[in-house]
Amino acid sequence: MNILVTGGAGYIGSVVVEECLRGGHQTIVYDNLVKGHRESVAAEAGFVEGNLLDGDLLKKVFRESEIEAVINMAAYSLVGESIENPAKYYHNNVVAGLSLLDAMRECEIKKIVFSSTAAVYGEPEKQPVEENDRLAPTNPYGETKLAFENALRWYETAYGLHYASLRYFNAAGASEKCGEMHEPETHLIPLVLQAAVGNRSHVEIYGEDYPTRDGTCVRDYIHVIDLARAHVLALSILDEKSAIYNLGCGGAGYTVREVIDAASEVTGLEIPVLVADRRAGDPAVLIASSNKIKTELGWNPEFQDLRVIVESAWKWMRNHLKNEQAKSETSIGQ
Ligand SMILES: NC(=O)c1ccc[n+]([C@@H]2O[C@H](COP(=O)([O-])OP(=O)(O)OC[C@H]3O[C@@H](n4cnc5c(N)ncnc54)[C@H](O)[C@@H]3O)[C@@H](O)[C@H]2O)c1
Numbered sequence: 567m568n569i570l571v572t573g574g575a576g577y578i579g580s581v582v583v584e585e586c587l588r589g590g591h592q593t594i595v596y597d598n599l600v601k602g603h604r605e606s607v608a609a610e611a612g613f614v615e616g617n618l619l620d621g622d623l624l625k626k627v628f629r630e631s632e633i634e635a636v637i638n639m640a641a642y643s644l645v646g647e648s649i650e651n652p653a654k655y656y657h658n659n660v661v662a663g664l665s666l667l668d669a670m671r672e673c674e675i676k677k678i679v680f681s682s683t684a685a686v687y688g689e690p691e692k693q694p695v696e697e698n699d700r701l702a703p704t705n706p707y708g709e710t711k712l713a714f715e716n717a718l719r720w721y722e723t724a725y726g727l728h729y730a731s732l733r734y735f736n737a738a739g740a741s742e743k744c745g746e747m748h749e750p751e752t753h754l755i756p757l758v759l760q761a762a763v764g765n766r767s768h769v770e771i772y773g774e775d776y777p778t779r780d781g782t783c784v785r786d787y788i789h790v791i792d793l794a795r796a797h798v799l800a801l802s803i804l805d806e807k808s809a810i811y812n813l814g815c816g817g818a819g820y821t822v823r824e825v826i827d828a829a830s831e832v833t834g835l836e837i838p839v840l841v842a843d844r845r846a847g848d849p850a851v852l853i854a855s856s857n858k859i860k861t862e863l864g865w866n867p868e869f870q871d872l873r874v875i876v877e878s879a880w881k882w883m884r885n886h887l888k889n890e891q892a893k894s895e896t897s898i899g900q
Contacts, residue, residue, distance in 0.1 A: 581738025814854025
């Protein structure tokens with residue numbers, strides 16, 4: 567298929583692009599680089615620098631490249647920022663998202679895979695979370711993702727659009743070439759690795775008195791390659807139907823302390839830790855069931871082991887730091 571990946575220069579998007587190419591799809595990235603990195607886009611993919619709000623540019627790309635399906639990963643995704651500045655999130659994740667859907671509608675493109683989030687569940691009533699559980703986002707980020715999911719549902723009814731909404735928690739790890747480079751970084755594994763190499767003074771653990779196996783919160787981490795493969799797999803249902811799938815590690819999850827210990831073992835470095843108070847609204851356990859996508863689509867995650875996830879992130883980070891250093895030495899030498 568000819569596929570457009572919006573947000574394909576971002577962390578997860580760049581790995582989704584690698585997997586689309588591996589699956590034999592012609593792949594074009596559409597990204598305004600507000601957060602993404604041009605160098606993360608695989609050389610074999612096309613690239614268009616543009617904003618989802620630019621419907622005319624989207625329609626031009628759709629027509630010229632005969633796009634058949636869209637994977638929409640372009641969004642803002644910082645929970646704290648969304649609480650401080652909801653307008654920014656509604657504008658980018660909903661208004662810009664609708665601009666994409668309308669451009670698709672005008673060009674009669676009827677297939678979309680959407681990066682949703684576990685934040686649509688808010689604080690779940692039971693664990694692991696399943697797709698039919700209560701939807702009750704507790705922040706504007708989750709609300710905007712749910713608003714887009716709801717739009718997809720109504721666009722299906724009225725215009726025959728088929729969608730796959732993938733709800734996930736924490737993407738983690740790296741492929742050979744692409745890894746996590748958010749600014750600011752809020753995700754645990756890169757934060758821990760940055761503390762290991764001394765790029766930050768310490769990692770904070772928020773609360774050590776939860777009713778979990780070591781007192782720290784249990785969270786769900788999924789390897790970014792497994793996640794990317796699920797996006798490509800989800801394209802296969804879109805001729806026939808729409809669906810919503812959770813993507814999670816499926817097992818017992820990992821505690822914050824287990825992540826830090828794994829990083830310490832993998833790097834061989836000491837990781838300074840500061841134990842702080844619990845944060846309001848942090849549930850003890852947050853994990854997703856992936857049974858539905860496993861049963862219906864045969865999704866079979868290969869890299870679920872925490873150590874494998876951390877090793878891949880560490881390998882990528884060391885290469886990235888080396889490349890950055892080489893670049894700065896070259897520019898000093900010039
Ligand atoms: N990282 C996670 O753990 C996680 C978990 C659940 C859901 N998600 C969702 O997955 C998607 C990708 O996450 P990520 O961590 O790779 O984020 P990211 O910030 O690395 O990537 C997002 C990309 O979208 C682009 N973008 C944003 N707004 C745009 C616009 N209006 N027009 C064009 N491009 C735009 C950015 O430049 C960036 O390249 C997001 O939609 C996010 O909400 C991520």
